[in-house]
Amino acid sequence: MRDRAVSQAGSGRRRAVLWLLFGGLLAVMLAALFGRIMSFGLRRDELMFVAPAELLGQWRLYQDFFYNHVPDSAWYFRGLYLITGQEGLLGSARLGVFLGWIALIGGTGWVTWRLSGSALLAAFFIAVLMVDGTLLAQAGMAASNNLLPLPFVVWGVGGFLLETQRDHPRPVVFVLIGVCLSIAAGMKVSAVVFIPPVAIATFLMPGHMAFAERVRRVTLPMLAGGLLGALPLFWNMAVDPTVFIAHVLKFHTGPHVAYWQANAASEPDLALGLGGKVQLAYSVWLGGAALVCLFVVAYLAVLARSGGMLLSELGAVLLVLVLIAVTAAFSFVPSPGFPQYYIQPLVMIPLLGALVFRKVGPEQRSQVTPVLAAGFVLLAVLGAPRLVPGLAALSDRSGFTTxxxxxxxxxxxxxxxxxxxxxxxxxxxxxxxxxxxxxxxxxxxxxxxxxxxxxxxxxxxxxxxxxxxxxxxxxxxxxxxxxxxxxxxxxxxxxxxxxxxxxxxxxxxxxxxxxxxxxxxxxxxxxxxxxxx
Known part of the structure; x- marks a missing residue:
């Protein structure tokens, strides 16, 4: 008994040391991420997204100045500017992007850990996001609406997957899920594609509930939350629907496309046709950290083949696969294509990996650890050239772009x-x-x-x-x-x-x-x- 107690105590100390090491490494990576965000070169898109933080103090969105996106990110940056104005206009907006990163990796880590039961796997998926080349470029560094919907998507979809596993799902959680998904769509209009699959899934999941009870405890609460989260959209549409639609929809399907068709030579890598968009999608989805992540998820799927799945588990996997497919397909709709248009499917891959890991047997999980260890090494090699300069930038605040x-x-x-x-x-x-x-x-x-x-x-x-x-x-x-x-x-x-x-x-x-x-x-x-x- 004493030997067993000593062994358990030793195992507990090792876990504590591992958690301490991971916490320290995560803190260093977050510091490097903050330095990179603040020192990242100014991007033209920020002129659109950052300006309302100052302009909304005197003018109305859409009616008094041009703004070609849905309103939530404008008000988010405005609120942060009022709270952290001492950081400056661009500084407060970039701080808002950093807070978005914290919410994204926090949500991804929490959801994948709860779904898989593996802290190591959750840590791997956090690292994947933090070293992804596309997210460490304009998509995740500049003050825009590209990164901001992703935390709400992860919390919304991940919360739905977790809550539908419970014997007695809580309606209030589905209200919050609806709020999250609506806020994501209010941050960036393309995030609306996450809503229909999840809305349909409320009629089917969880499978152990009677249909009427499912509608009452899942569908209707999520609908209420969705309406609540969409209030800023409804308000702007109510003020002047024609002006709102002209800015948010008609701009992107009319003069925006015409301008780039006439000025394509000014952007050599512009993706206007399907061929260019496919090449761009390939570089985002099948390169660097994303490819490492896909390899690990594929490996987990091979190990999980013989495990079989319950109907509820199959429904969760199918939902995530549908979300990946729908968001991937929608990425090709905007013209011209830019890398930031292809990042939404990336945040669904960790959720899929966590669901698949659940079906890996205990005797096979020991095989996963060395694969994840190798994955961490590859991610370190991929991330170091971008994150290390960000860490160095912290030593001299005067060098910050902000x-x-x-x-x-x-x-x-x-x-x-x-x-x-x-x-x-x-x-x-x-x-x-x-x-x-x-x-x-x-x-x-x-x-x-x-x-x-x-x-x-x-x-x-x-x-x-x-x-x-x-x-x-x-x-x-x-x-x-x-x-x-x-x-x-x-x-x-x-x-x-x-x-x-x-x-x-x-x-x-x-x-x-x-x-x-x-x-x-x-x-x-x-x-x-x-x-x-």
């Missing part, structure tokens, strides 16, 4: 003191700098170049739904409300009408540091305060 953008905004603000129109808006297709310093901008350019550049490709009726102006329209805007300054140098072709107006009207270039990013070195054009009109 810090440099905030400093650039302050330098711009100081320069405007010598402007002939110090209170006028800043004219620029890079409004992150003036907004960072809480300077006024033109509504037509307040979320970057997205509305301005599609003006020639937008039908007149649709154009009336947008706060936008073409080159001639901007001249009239500038005449009626002269700019305090022009901030140019990020897209010479697109900025040509603005530069021409600045030079024609006596604005002169002024050297200001801190306005450079991956798109160019910003140049400020000011009209000196003593200049005549």
């Amino acid at each position: 810090t440099r953008v905030a400093q650039g905004g302050e330098a711009l603000k100081a320069a405007l003191e010598s402007s002939a129109h110090p209170d006028g808006p800043v004219a620029t297709i890079m409004p992150i700098y003036p907004l960072e310093a809480q300077l006024p901008v033109y509504p037509e350019l307040s979320t970057g170049p997205f509305a301005y550049r599609i003006a020639p490709y937008t039908e007149p009726d649709l154009a009336t739904k947008y706060v936008m102006a073409d080159a001639a329209g901007l001249q009239a805007v500038f005449d009626s409300n002269p700019p305090s300054a022009f901030l140019l140098g990020y897209d010479p072709a697109l900025e040509q009408p603005l530069l021409r107006y600045a030079e024609t009207n006596g604005y002169q270039p002024v050297e200001i540091s801190g306005l450079g990013n991956r798109y160019g070195q910003g140049v400020v054009y000011l009209k000196p305060s003593g200049a005549t009109e």
Whole structure:
């Protein structure tokens, strides 16, 4: 008995040491992830997603400025900005992305552990997400709506899988599941594809309940939660449905596609046709960490073949497979294709692996451990080149992109003191700098170049739904409300009408540091305060 107690005590200490090591490694990886997010180069999409955090303090979404996505991410960034404004406009938004990462890996770890019963497998799936090359690029680093739906999807779908295994499912949990899935769709419209399969599954799962009871305890509570989570969508649609639809749907199916078809040469790797999209999907789904993950799940499936499945377990697996198939198919719908459009199926693979692991017999699970160990080694090799620089970036906060953008905004603000129109808006297709310093901008350019550049490709009726102006329209805007300054140098072709107006009207270039990013070195054009009109 004493030997048995000593053995159990030794085993407990080993588990404690392993958990301590994993906790320390996870903390280091999170720190590296935070450093990478904050130092990741500015992306053009952030002009659209970050700007509302400042603009919503004075203007209405859709009605007063252009915004081509569903509203939840805009209000999420706005709320964080109000709470953490000391981090700056971009800084608070990037912090919001980091919080999204914590929710994503926390949800994935919790759900896969509860489904599989294996902490090691859950740790492996967490590592897969944290070193995935696509998620460590623009899709998961920039302040946008690409990563934000994923935590709600994992908590929603994972919660459904867990709760339907209970003998007495709790209706309140299905309310929360409905809220999660609706919020995901409110963050990014493509996440709506998760809802129909899960909604249909509420009529079929859990299989041990009578149909009427299932509807009462599962379907209706999830419907109530879905309606509750969709309130921001309903409110924006109720305010002005035609304007909402014009921004969220018609933009992406009309002028957005036309613009890229006419300017495909500006993006050499643009995926407009099916062939390009297939190649892009291949690189996201069958490369790097994703391929390692798929190999492990396939290996688990081989080991689990002889175990057989209960009807309820088969239903859970089929649901996840349907979700993978539906989200994968929907990834090919948007045109043009970008890597971030293909990430949604990735978060379902760990759930599938956890379900399959349940059917691996105890005598075969010992075979899984060395495979997972090898997987961890491969993931470390794949993730180190991206995460180690993020860890190094923490040693010098001044090197953060968020810090440099905030400093650039302050330098711009100081320069405007010598402007002939110090209170006028800043004219620029890079409004992150003036907004960072809480300077006024033109509504037509307040979320970057997205509305301005599609003006020639937008039908007149649709154009009336947008706060936008073409080159001639901007001249009239500038005449009626002269700019305090022009901030140019990020897209010479697109900025040509603005530069021409600045030079024609006596604005002169002024050297200001801190306005450079991956798109160019910003140049400020000011009209000196003593200049005549």
